[in-house]
Amino acid sequence: MEIGGLGRFADPAVLILTSLAGGPKHGYALILDVAEFAEVTLGPGTLYGALSRLEQRGLIEALPAEDRRRPYRITTDGAAALRSYLEHAQSVARRGLLHLEAYA
């Protein structure tokens, strides 16, 4: 399963998976964590738009609710999709930096 096909939710999805790779979190904790490591503040509609798509695709799963907050955790498929995406991004970044060093 790939992260592609999520439209405008692709970037938030990567941020969410990256955050959940560090452990299960509920919505508010996700927003705080993403804001800390990516300096991006996800809005509530964007967050749940991405969460619903990720859950639908089996990349994350919901854990039992704690009061009104429901934590989510990354699945094996989600971890594989994130790893594949990050390795590709890393390869592109490496090539881009090499080009910048050589020509810019």
Added chain:
Amino acid sequence: MIRHLVRLYPRRWRDRYGSELDDLVTSLLTDRQPRRRIVADLVRGAADARLQTGVLMLRSYRTAGWVGARYGLTVAAVLATVIYLTNIVFATAKDTDGVKVLFGWLGVFAILGLAGLHAARRSSARFAPLVAGAVAGLIVGAAIVAIFAVLDNVYVDIIGRQEQKIAALAAAGGGDMRTFLNQQLVGMVIVLIPALTAIGAGLGHLGGLIRPASTASPTSMAPGQNPLGLPDH
């Protein structure tokens, strides 16, 4: 006021995520996040959820339509064979297969119900079984008309020997058998096709009621299930 914006989301979506989203919005407001930004994001998210629901709904009905089409075409193929064999290959002057025809119709009706049951298992969209049954009924009705249109015109000499047809032609005031048979076909187009479509819709709907209860209610949806309740995979 902002928390009421959660109501903009589709009902099934709210049933699954509404409580969590409401809690999150409360936390963000307590955290003094910009209200205007939260409002804009919620409105955009609700529009997106509604669009996604619409797209999945369309896919769901398309799936139901294909299920109905497969059942309808299968029945049409069987009917074409049976009607050809009984009316042409093993043609008799007397109409003695009334009981067989009755059981044939019962079989067709059962299959229309099965189309609905199958559609309900492929999709939990509310009217998917009805759509599948209607499509199957429409195809069966159109197929029957098409089969008789071909047989009545190609094998008019054989069909015209049936006592029932001869009597009906006489009762209608006589004339050309081919013209009479084609007039009857027009009547079939007007009555049979809409009737079978409506019967198919009804039986498909009834068939859909037999589906397992686990996919029936969006409010009983467990975490991990499709939030829109439209499992078409």
